[in-house]
Amino acid sequence: MFVPRFFRPECDSAEATPVSSADPGWLDAVYSDEPLVTQFDEDPAATGGNPTSSSTAPDLMLRMLEVLDIDDGHNVLEIGTGTGYNAALLCHRLGDTLVTSIDVDESVTSAARDRLAHLGLFPAVITGDGAAGHPDNGPYDQIIATCAVRRIPSA
Numbered sequence: 001m002f003v004p005r006f007f008r009p010e011c012d013s014a015e016a017t018p019v020s021s022a023d024p025g026w027l028d029a030v031y032s033d034e035p036l037v038t039q040f041d042e043d044p045a046a047t048g049g050n051p052t053s054s055s056t057a058p059d060l061m062l063r064m065l066e067v068l069d070i071d072d073g074h075n076v077l078e079i080g081t082g083t084g085y086n087a088a089l090l091c092h093r094l095g096d097t098l099v100t101s102i103d104v105d106e107s108v109t110s111a112a113r114d115r116l117a118h119l120g121l122f123p124a125v126i127t128g129d130g131a132a133g134h135p136d137n138g139p140y141d142q143i144i145a146t147c148a149v150r151r152i153p154s155a
C-alpha cells in the first residue's frame, strides 16, 4: 500500500526502471530490507535524476523507532513523510491525533495523506521545510527525522 512503485537503478543508464505492483519482483523488493527510491527531483514524472524520496530500509526504520522510545500519550513530529509508512506505524502506536508528519515535497505529502486515509488514519501531514519544525502542533515529546540535514536546525 505504501510503496506502489519504486525505481530500480540501472548500471549503464542514468534512467531508472519503474517497478510497480504489476511487475515481477515488486512485492519481494517491497518486503526486502533495502531502501527503495520512490522519487527523483521532487517530480513524480521523473525516472532519473537526483533521488529525493525513498522508502527507508525497514530494519533502519524499526531501529529508529526503538531509539525514539515513544510512550503512550507522546506527541510526535516526523520530519520526512516519504511513503507515509513510518507515519502509519507511529499512528498505529500512538493514535493519529498525536502524529504530525512534514515533508518538503507536496506530491509526496499528497500521496502519503491519501494512503494513510485509505487505512482510516488521519495524522497531520504537512507540506513544508522540516528544518523549521511545525510549532502549530507542538510541543512535541519526540522528534524523528528521516531525512539528512547538514546541521541540527535550532528549531
Ligand SMILES: C[S@@+](CC[C@H](N)C(=O)[O-])C[C@H]1O[C@@H](n2cnc3c(N)ncnc32)[C@H](O)[C@@H]1O
Binding pocket: 052, 053, 054, 055, 056, 079, 080, 081, 082, 083, 084, 085, 086, 087, 102, 103, 104, 105, 108, 128, 129, 130, 131, 146, 147, 148
Ligand atoms: C528517506 S525519505 C522518508 C521515508 C519515510 N519516513 C517513509 O516512511 O517512507 C526522506 C524524505 O525527507 C524529505 N525531506 C528532505 N528534506 C526535507 C526537509 N528539509 N523537510 C521536510 N522533509 C524533507 C524528502 O522529500 C523525502 O520524502
